[in-house]
Structure formats: structure tokens, C-alpha cells
Amino acid sequence: MPLRLPHQLPAINILKRENIFVMDEDRAHKQDIRPLRIVILNLMPLKITTETDLIRLLSNTPLQIDIMFMKLKSHTPKNTPIEHMMMFYKDFDEIARENYDGMIVTGAPVETMAFEDVEYWNEIVKIFDWARTHVQSTLYICWAAQAALYHFYGIPKYLLDRKMFGIFPTRPLRPKLPIFRGFDNVFYMPQSRHSEVRSHDIKKVKELSIIAESPESGVSMVMARGGREFFITGHLEYAPETLDKEYKRDAGIRDDVGIPLHYYVDDDPKKGFHIFWRAHANLLFQNWINYYVYQKTPYDLSKIK
Template sequence: MPLRLPDKLPAIEQLKKENIFVMDNSRATTQDIRPLRIVILNLMPLKITTETDLIRLLSNTPLQMDISFMKLKSHTPKNTPIEHMMMFYRDFEDMSDEKFDGMIVTGAPVELYEYEKVGYWDEIKKIFTWARTHVTSTLYICWAAQAALYCHYGIPKYPLKKKMFGIFSQYTLNTHLPIFRGFDDIFQMPHSRHTEIHRDDIEKVPELTLIAESSESGVSMVMARNGREFYITGHLEYAPNTLDIEYRRDCGIRNDVDMPKNYYIDNNPEKPPLVTWRAHANLLYSNWINYYVYQETPYDISTIR
């Protein structure tokens, strides 16, 4: 089944070119199906790009989903047209009485700030708390993963000497978890971050389970509340050229920019990226939707607790 998306969302035309079946609201209302309600809190600067990346992965399921986009009232994006935000996004306070089957909270370019010094910290703490009683399962990505672990469990973050930048091998620590159904023992995950969380801190909290990690990029996936929360420190949603765009953007602007590791063919930036994470990205999002959202959410969405 297709995704139900807001009419005229830019991602629709791009994904149709990739032969991904999406459906705008005008057509979807003719189908008598209770779609899964998925809300995306998009904190990334290039919101249209992130929308497209996430919708591409969510489309790989036979279930119909109704996608909504949430924004912060306490923050005005600088890199996305205000018309786009007004047309497709709603403030958290306008959505706070609603319930959702699944939620995704993206990364944000604020990881070098202390959490309490982030301008929208108070509002995002309210959203993290709200999600626990209004959403069946939530995926937190990159900065959002670190921030939510700090908010809920007091897990600190640590600055890295050098940016974790590239594609890194991850090891599944419990292959029997449904989130890893169909996974190999090792999978690849893009990372682009300046901070990290430590395994020792995770292991001190009984409510948290480390489920994937890397010898090079460290903690990569943490699970809590029997799968009602997943914390992912990398970016499986990234398109093939995302790290390349970031690398070329920063070259010449900063003097600490290294080539992304394990990314270009023959580690040569004059050659295209070698995509090694796409299959597992599709599997992870499909498994999340199937086993932790669809099979766990009540038919009467108002009964989510």
C-alpha cells in the first residue's frame, strides 16, 4: 500500500521518478482503510531533503501510512522556505492532543551546544515526554537520540577529537530482535557527528539495552521500553550523495575536514560513493513499522498510553 502524503509535498514528484508509489490525501480519502499515523519532527536544516529520505524508506512496506510533519514553535528554520513550513508543518502545541502510531525525530545541527543552551530545549523536552504517552514507538536519530537519552535517562554526551564521518561497520548484539529480522551480523551505517555516547553509561541504566555497536564508531543503536523507543546515533536514512555534499560543502571553509571514511569507490573522492547501507536501511524501517508499530499499536488509536 502507498503512503498518504500532504498534497503537493515536493517529495512526491521526486519519489515518483524513483518508481516509489505514494498517494496524496485527495486520492487516499477514497480508500476505507485505517492507515498508521506517523509523525516526523524534522529538525534538520534542509527539511525537503530529509522529508524525501525518510519517506523513501517508509514507503517500503505493504501498510498504508498517513504522514504528518511537526515543527517547533520556539525555532524558525533558516534553510527552508517559510511557505513550505506553513503548508506542510504544524506546531507541536497544535498536535499535542493527537495520538500517533509511530514517530521519528531527526538529528539537528546543535550537537556542540550543551543541551540546556539549545534555544528550543524546553519545548523539545516536552515533546520527548509527550511521545511516551501519545506514540506507540519512536525512532530518535543522531542528535535527537543523544538528546532523548539525556532527557529520559541522564546519559551524557562526549565531544570527539575528530568528527565521526563516513560509513562504519556495525555489529548486531541480539540477532533475535524483530528490529534485526533479515539482517546480517554486520551492517553498514553512515555517521556524521562531533559527539558520542559511551557504552559504560548505557550499561549503568537497566531500562536501556545496547543492541548494535561498532569498534570504530561506538554505540549505534539502543532500545528502551520493549521497542517503544529506539535511539540511533547514525543516519541509515541518508541518500547516496549526502556525505559527499557535506564533504564538498565544508572543504575550503574549515581546516579540519577529512574525507568520509569507507565511502568513495577506492577511497577516491573523484569517484562516486559506494552505497553499502541501503538494504539494511530499508529492512530496519520496515521491521520497525511492522513489528513495533503495526503489531503493537491499538486499532483505536485514542487508547495509546
């Protein structure tokens, strides 16, 4: 089944070239199906790139999914045309009375700042609180994972001397969870962050469960509320070339960023890069949609509590 996307969204043509079946709203309205409703709060600077990355992963399901993008009133993005934001994104106030089957909150380039110093902190915690009563299951990614863990559970973050950067072997600690169905005993997760959360803090909170961890990059996935909240410290949604672009952007400019580990062939940027996380990325998003959204959400979304 296809994804239902806003008419003329740039990602549509990109994904069609990859033979991914997408459907714009005009055609989708003619089908008598109750699609899953997924809202994406996209905080990444290159919004069109992130839209495409996430839509690509959400497409790997037989279910029809209606995707909506949310933006913040308290922040104006600098790297995305205002026309794009006005056409495809809604403010929180416009959707605050609606319910959704699932929600994704992306990372943001503000991780070296104290949470309360982020200009949109007051707005985003309001959205976090809203999600608990209006969304069946939420994925918090990278900075959003740290921010939500801090807001809900008081988990601090720690700044790193050097950027955690590369593709890291990661182990499911609770492999029988449905989110890991079909996983191998090791999978690889892209990481690109200047701060971290630590296991000793998380283990003090009985409501939290560390469900995946890496010996090199630390806490990778945390679950709460029986799967209604997942906190993912890395970027399984990243396209193959994203770390390469980030490295070339920062090389020679930042002294706390090295070559991304386990990414380039022979650690040589001139030899190309390994791609060994995409299968598990698709599987994780498919499992989330199937086991924690589709099989748990009420048909009547107003009954979400």
C-alpha cells in the same frame, strides 16, 4: 500500499520518478482503511531533502501510512522557505491532543552545544515527554538520540576531536530482535556527528540495551521500553550522495572534518562513492513499522499509554 502525503508536497514528484507509490490526501480519503499515523519532527536544516529521505524508506511496506510533519514554535528554519513550512508542517500545540502509531525525530546541527543551551530545548523535551504517552514507538536519530538519552536517562554526550564521518561496519548485538530480522551479522551505518554517547554510561542504566555497536564508531543503536523507543546514532536514512555533499561543503573550511571513511572508492572523492547501507536501511524501517508499530499499536489510538 501507498503512503498518504500532504497534497503538493515536493517529495511526491521525486518519489514518483523512482516508481515509489505515493498517494495524496484527496485520493486517500476515498479508501476505507485505518492507516498508520506517523509524525515526523524534522529538525534537519534541509527539510525537503530529509522529508524525501525518510518517505523513501517508509514507503517500503504494504501498509498504508499517513505521514504528518511537525515543526517547533521556538525555532525558525533558515534553509527552508517559510511557505513550505506553513503549508506542510504543524506546530506541536496543534497536535498535542492527538495520538500516533509512530514518531521519528531527526538529527539537528546543534550537537556541539550543551543541551540546555539549544534555543528550543524546553519545547523539545516537552515533545519527548508527550511522545511517551501519545506514540506507540519512536525513532530518535543522531542528535535527537543523544538528546532523548540525556533527557530520559541522564546519559551524557562527549565532544569529539574530529568528526565521526563515513560508513562504518556495525554488528547487531541482539540479532534475534525483530528490528534485525533479515539482517546480516554486519551491516553498515552512515555516521556524521561531532559528539558521541559511550557504552559504559549506557550500561549503568538497566532500562537501556545497546543493540548494535561498531568497533570504529561506537554505540550505534540503543533500545528502551521493549522497542517503544529506539535511539540511532547514525543516519541510515541518508541518500547515497549526502556524505559527499557534506564533505564538499566543509572541505577547506573546517579542520576537524576529514574525508568520510569507507565511503569514496580508494578514498578518492574523484572516483565516486560506495553504496552499501541502503538495503539494511530499508529493512530496518520496514521491521520497525511491522513489528514495533503495526503489530503493537491499538486500533483505537486513544488507548496508547
